[in-house]
Amino acid sequence: MMIVMKPTATEEQVAAVIARIESCGARAHPSRGEEVTVIGAIGDREHVARLGLEGHDGVEQVVPILKPFKLSSAQLKPGDRTVIEIEGRRVGGEHFSLIAGPCTVESRDQTLTAARLVSAGGASLFRGGAYKPRSSPYSFQGLGQEGLRLLAEAKAETGLPIVTELMDARDVEPVLEVADVIQVGARNMQNYSLLSEIGRSGCPVLIKRGLSSTLEELLMAAEYVLKEGNESVMLCERGIRTFETAYRFTLDLTAIPVLKELTHLPIVVDPSHAAGRRALVEPLSLAAAAAGADGIIVEVHPDPDNAICDGPQQLRTEDFAGYAARVQAAAAVAGKTSFVAA
Numbered sequence: 195m196m197i198v199m200k201p202t203a204t205e206e207q208v209a210a211v212i213a214r215i216e217s218c219g220a221r222a223h224p225s226r227g228e229e230v231t232v233i234g235a236i237g238d239r240e241h242v243a244r245l246g247l248e249g250h251d252g253v254e255q256v257v258p259i260l261k262p263f264k265l266s267s268a269q270l271k272p273g274d275r276t277v278i279e280i281e282g283r284r285v286g287g288e289h290f291s292l293i294a295g296p297c298t299v300e301s302r303d304q305t306l307t308a309a310r311l312v313s314a315g316g317a318s319l320f321r322g323g324a325y326k327p328r329s330s331p332y333s334f335q336g337l338g339q340e341g342l343r344l345l346a347e348a349k350a351e352t353g354l355p356i357v358t359e360l361m362d363a364r365d366v367e368p369v370l371e372v373a374d375v376i377q378v379g380a381r382n383m384q385n386y387s388l389l390s391e392i393g394r395s396g397c398p399v400l401i402k403r404g405l406s407s408t409l410e411e412l413l414m415a416a417e418y419v420l421k422e423g424n425e426s427v428m429l430c431e432r433g434i435r436t437f438e439t440a441y442r443f444t445l446d447l448t449a450i451p452v453l454k455e456l457t458h459l460p461i462v463v464d465p466s467h468a469a470g471r472r473a474l475v476e477p478l479s480l481a482a483a484a485a486g487a488d489g490i491i492v493e494v495h496p497d498p499d500n501a502i503c504d505g506p507q508q509l510r511t512e513d514f515a516g517y518a519a520r521v522q523a524a525a526a527v528a529g530k531t532s533f534v535a536a
């Protein structure tokens with residue numbers, strides 16, 4: 195249920211409604227908008243309905259949230275978009291973000307070179323995997339803790355916040371020491387215990403859409419994080435599996451405007467994993483930015499021909515600055531006004 199407070203409602207009245215919701219075992223998730231405060235009451239619908247909140251001081255109306263996803267629903271934040279702050283960088287709303295870096299942390303030289311060049315080229319966050327979800331158990335699985343240490347070094351030098359994947363809840367502590375944003379990989383989108391653990395950590399999270407997941411399933415994954423009180427959730431469209439075999443995955447650009455209707459959460463697009471090859475990355479990025487994406491997460495490597503993982507799809511570091519400028523211009527077409535390196 196959603197409790198819409200009157201524009202004149204006081205903080206005491208909001209607090210009293212929250213206490214009442216919690217008295218029946220439901221959880222209250224207040225969202226303070228510019229005009230009004232809306233409180234999501236998540237729990238047994240019958241119990242919440244019996245509280246008779248309509249008559250409570252300061253309450254305008256009580257309306258059901260019709261979608262199965264509740265806290266991520268656009269209905270809960272009418273006319274308002276979530277903006278996530280990561281060490282002074284903002285994602286969502288009028289802000290456009292470029293998250294760039296190699297697929298995998300391979301070596302000190304590769305990581306620091308990539309970080310320096312994407313930082314100079316206009317990236318707002320640095321990506322790199324220390325734990326890699328590989329289709330084959332015989333492929334390189336990532337440097338693990340040593341990779342995390344290199345990411346910390348890259349951040350110390352460039353100041354760029356770090357986006358890195360957490361694959362297993364058992365690694366949450368070392369990853370949290372370094373990650374400013376935890377990435378949940380496409381293959382883990384429905385790992386509900388991992389999502390809940392990240393929810394409890396409070397760390398911002400980027401959830402990648404599963405290879406064959408619907409948008410509703412993606413939003414239900416976000417719900418697992420939000421339910422724990424962690425509001426810093428970004429969604430990522432990274433290509434889905436279709437009958438087409440001419441490229442790695444089909445980038446679902448339609449997901450961008452549709453997610454904007456369904457949710458207030460920021461939407462990031464990963465053109466690299468969808469494309470599978472470098473030549474497609476820029477056109478897909480331009481299209482995603484022009485379609486209203488709140489950010490792009492893109493793979494960039496100083497020597498992609500010798501990369502351990504995903505070499506053919508990684509942009510060359512020397513091409514990044516030009517690419518970033520063109521993508522930001524496309525984002526401006528879609529109404530973005532704030533860029534880290536405009």
Ligand code: PEP
Binds near residue numbers: 323327379381432464
């Ligand atoms: C990645 O970003 O490095 C990655 C493995 O992506 P995905 O989970 O989307 O395949």
Ligand code: MN
Binds near residue numbers: 298493503504
């Ligand atoms: Mn990759």
